[in-house]
Amino acid sequence: MTIEMHSQRDEVVVPGLDIEALLAADQARARRSAILRFGAPVVGVLGFFALWELGVAVFDVPRYQLPSPSEVVRHIASDPEFYVRNARVTMWEAGIGFLIALAAGLAAGTIMAHSLFIERAALPLAVLIQVTPIIAYAPAIVIWFGLGTKSILVITALVCFVPFLINSVAGLRSVDPNLLELARSIDAGRFVVFWRLRLPSSLPFLFSAARIAVGLALIGAVLGEFFGSSEGLGYAIKTAQARPIQLSLQLWGSIFVLGLIGAVATLLISAAERSLLHWHSSQRTPT
Amino acid sequence: MSDVVSATVPADDAPSGANDPDTAHVSVRGVHKVFRRRRQTVEALRAVDLELDRGEFVSLLGPSGCGKSTLLRVIGGLIAPDVGTVDIGGQTPSVARQGKQFGLVPQTPALVPWATVERNVRFLSSLDGRRDGMHAPLPDPAVDELIDTVGLGKFRSAYPHELSGGMQQRVSLVRGFALGAPILLMDEPFAALDEITRAEMRYLLLELWQRTGTTVVFVTHSITEAVILSDRVVVMAARPGRIAAIEPISLGRPRDRAMEDAPVFHDHVRHLRERLQDQHS
Numbered sequence: 001m002t003i004e005m006h007s008q009r010d011e012v013v014v015p016g017l018d019i020e021a022l023l024a025a026d027q028a029r030a031r032r033s034a035i036l037r038f039g040a041p042v043v044g045v046l047g048f049f050a051l052w053e054l055g056v057a058v059f060d061v062p063r064y065q066l067p068s069p070s071e072v073v074r075h076i077a078s079d080p081e082f083y084v085r086n087a088r089v090t091m092w093e094a095g096i097g098f099l100i101a102l103a104a105g106l107a108a109g110t111i112m113a114h115s116l117f118i119e120r121a122a123l124p125l126a127v128l129i130q131v132t133p134i135i136a137y138a139p140a141i142v143i144w145f146g147l148g149t150k151s152i153l154v155i156t157a158l159v160c161f162v163p164f165l166i167n168s169v170a171g172l173r174s175v176d177p178n179l180l181e182l183a184r185s186i187d188a189g190r191f192v193v194f195w196r197l198r199l200p201s202s203l204p205f206l207f208s209a210a211r212i213a214v215g216l217a218l219i220g221a222v223l224g225e226f227f228g229s230s231e232g233l234g235y236a237i238k239t240a241q242a243r244p245i246q247l248s249l250q251l252w253g254s255i256f257v258l259g260l261i262g263a264v265a266t267l268l269i270s271a272a273e274r275s276l277l278h279w280h281s282s283q284r285t286p287t
Numbered sequence: 288m289s290d291v292v293s294a295t296v297p298a299d300d301a302p303s304g305a306n307d308p309d310t311a312h313v314s315v316r317g318v319h320k321v322f323r324r325r326r327q328t329v330e331a332l333r334a335v336d337l338e339l340d341r342g343e344f345v346s347l348l349g350p351s352g353c354g355k356s357t358l359l360r361v362i363g364g365l366i367a368p369d370v371g372t373v374d375i376g377g378q379t380p381s382v383a384r385q386g387k388q389f390g391l392v393p394q395t396p397a398l399v400p401w402a403t404v405e406r407n408v409r410f411l412s413s414l415d416g417r418r419d420g421m422h423a424p425l426p427d428p429a430v431d432e433l434i435d436t437v438g439l440g441k442f443r444s445a446y447p448h449e450l451s452g453g454m455q456q457r458v459s460l461v462r463g464f465a466l467g468a469p470i471l472l473m474d475e476p477f478a479a480l481d482e483i484t485r486a487e488m489r490y491l492l493l494e495l496w497q498r499t500g501t502t503v504v505f506v507t508h509s510i511t512e513a514v515i516l517s518d519r520v521v522v523m524a525a526r527p528g529r530i531a532a533i534e535p536i537s538l539g540r541p542r543d544r545a546m547e548d549a550p551v552f553h554d555h556v557r558h559l560r561e562r563l564q565d566q567h568s
Contacts, residue, residue, distance in 0.1 A: 178397035185363055185391035186466065187384045188414045196414055200401050279401040279446050 064248040072256050075249040082236075087257050089232040093149065093224065094217040094261075097156025101213060104157065105164025106206070110194070112165070113172035130162040135223060142228040152224030152232075159220040160213040167209035171202025204280050207273045214265045218258055233258055311374075312502045313339040313362055313470065318371030320357055320528075330527030331357040332368070337521065337530065339502055341469075346505045346513035346520045348559065350567070354528020355506045356474050362504060363389045363472045375470065383470075387415075387422040390468035390501070392476045396455035398447040398462075405443040408434060408461045425467040433461045437491050453484035457491065464495050471496075473505045477512070486544075489515055493542055510563070514555045515542055522559060524566035532562050 049069045055061070056068040063071065076083055112119040138155050145151040175197050183193050225234025233254045240251035277283050320332040331354045339345050347355040360366040362373055364380025375383035383389065390411075398407045406413075412424035425433070434440060437457040447455055456476060463471055473492075477485045489512060496503055507513050513520045517536050524531040536555055538546050546552055 176395075176397055178393045178395055179399065181365065182391055182393065182397060182411060183414060184365060185384065185389050185472070186387055186411050186415060188411075192414050197399075200399075279448060281448070 064245040067249055067252050069256075072249060072252045076253045076256065083233075083253060083257050086231060086233045086236050086254070087261060089229075090218070090221050090225065090234060090258070091261055093152045093232065094156055094221040097153050097220055098160050098210075098213055098217040100153065100157040101160030101164050101217075102206075102210070105161050105209070106168045109165050109168025109172060112169045113198070119169065126162050126165055129158065134159050134220065138223055138227050147228040149229075151228045152221060155224040155227075156217050156220030159216045163209040163212045163216070164206070167205040168202055171205030172198045174205065175201045204277055204282055207269065207277065210269050211266060214269060215262055218262050222258065310340065311338040312341040312343070312376055313337075313504070314374045315358070315362065316372050316374070318358075318361055318368040318373065320354070320361060320366065320368050332361070333527040333529045335371070335528075335530055337533075339504065342500045342502055344496060344503045344505065344516055344518045346507055346517040347523055348507055348510065348513040348520050349523030349531075349563070350508060350525055352528070353523040353525040355523050357528065358523075359472050359474055359504055359506050362470075363391060385421075387424075387466065388468055388470055390463040390466040390471045392459055392463040392471065392473040394475045394478055396447070396452075396459040398455055398458055400447050403444045403446055404434070404439055404450070404458050407447065407458050408465050411462060412466055422466075422468055425465050430461070430465045433464055433495065436494060437461055453480055453488070456480060456484075456488065460488070460492060460495065464499055464501070467499075469502060471501045471503045473503060475506050475508070478508075485512075490542075490544070492516065497541060510556050510559045511547070514538070514552060514559065515547060520555075520559060522562045522566075531566050534559060534562070 053068045053070060056066060067075075108122070112122055134155060141154050141158075142151045145154055172194075179197055180193070183197060221232065222234035222237065225232040226238050229235050236250055236254045240247035240254065244251070274283055315335055315337040318332055318335040319330075322329045322331050335354075335358060337345075337358075347358060349355050357366060361368050362375075362380060364373075364375075364384040373380050375388060378386065378388075399410050402410060408430055409424075424430075434443060437460065439454060439457055439461070442450065442454065447458070450458070456479075460476065463473070477488050480488060493516060505513075505516060514536055515538070520534045520536060521530055522532040522534065523529065534555065537551060538549070538555075
């Protein structure tokens with residue numbers, strides 16, 4: 001839609017044409033689509049938990065196999081301090097690992113976007129890092145960096161690195177070639193072109209990477225805690241796994257909190273994307 | 288054919304630039320350019336000579352693939368010729384480019400999607416700090432005036448995606464002029480516009496050109512556009528890309544819509560069309 005269409009409307013005097021009614025219908029349609037946008041996801045999530053609750057009650061599932069969601073929530077509420085403490089550890093590890101991966105991926109992507117040779121040479125390694133299951137070489141990382149935060153950060157950063165790398169190469173290369181030629185026509189320097197054209201053009205790609213990396217960062221942090229930590233939600237899950245009958249609620253409480261952290265992080269990234277990328281076609285709803 | 292037109296057509300069939308080389312703003316001498324791709328070669332430009340006076344409006348007219356865009360880029364120092372020289376007021380094109388002597392208006396608007404109209408028109412001039420001896424961009428009030436002239440005064444804070452194609456191209460036009468560069472290189476800037484918008488844009492362009500006194504190289508494949516805009520029309524032919532004829536346009540200045548109905552206008556159009564058809568047969 002162009003702005004020219006937004007100008008105030010003229011008085012329409014065609015017999016049988018009720019502009020007010022058409023506008024009212026438009027408004028009703030807009031309301032319906034708003035309900036659809038916000039209502040449908042809520043219905044989906046609540047419906048899922050309701051079915052779960054119902055299923056556990058109807059089939060009388062033992063708690064150590066699958067507790068009902070209300071039980072899990074009550075359990076979390078009974079010991080919030082435990083979950084806040086462990087969630088804080090895991091969030092910290094996932095967040096720092098995520099940021100390290102972003103910085104390293106963007107730096108390596110910048111070098112690769114400027115040199116085809118380096119890109120061709122480095123890409124197979126990047127693919128190799130991505131397709132080799134992190135769980136296979138996580139023990140090696142623990143051997144190198146020792147038990148504790150350092151290993152966990154390395155594991156988390158490694159799993160998030162490749163999406164940031166691949167997307168920053170694609171993003172930095174996505175600048176409109178006509179804009180690049182315009183910059184060349186005034187002899188703009190490489191650094192200026194990077195800072196003012198390439199980097200902003202790569203933002204939509206970096207946000208796509210960030211949405212993928214949120215989940216990966218949590219996987220990395222939890223996995224790292226499995227192997228080399230004595231705190232965090234991953235460690236809580238590991239101890240619960242060792243005593244499944246006694247600690248089934250701790251297992252599910254940790255799962256719930258991890259899910260909540262991932263969902264909130266994704267929402268925050270989407271919100272940042274909406275406000276930073278309002279100019280990008282991905283942020284416009286089709287009319 | 289009218290007397291006016293026949294009097295202005297050079298007798299030589301392969302004319303060299305008609306203007307005096309000593310006073311020329313842009314002079315292209317003996318330029319050849321061959322594009323190579325997978326062991327195949329395309330002769331994009333052969334033996335091109337052209338002189339442009341300061342403040343002159345010259346169109347490069349011809350079919351697709353005749354090398355008009357290549358010639359534009361050779362003048363602007365964006366493509367280096369294989370043989371021959373280009374002189375921009377005593378400088379090589381790349382030195383002139385470093386001195387911010389060129390404003391480029393590409394075929395697509397190529398606006399920065401994350402910047403408003405107001406920031407887009409100043410985007411190129413804001414890209415690079417100017418050192419001494421460089422051409423200065425237009426002062427802010429002058430750029431504001433250009434925005435008003437092209438009718439975008441109310442859309443200063445709009446983003447490109449909120450504008451129609453014609454409005455985007457007007458932003459691109461103002462951006463070209465806002466650089467304050469003495470030479471404007473325009474590569475079919477109106478090709479993607481509808482006929483009505485396109486006709487409006489021609490007169491907007493003429494108004495901006497007249498106000499700034501810029502030397503303009505304008506690439507087009509529209510004969511009428513070339514005639515109504517230009518002081519001279521350079522007819523180019525394809526395979527190999529070369530200059531087939533140079534026709535001075537004898538319409539007065541300033542140009543207006545009424546001139547499009549004048550017999551002289553139609554004589555020029557007819558004559559240029561014949562010239563283009565000669566190259567095809």
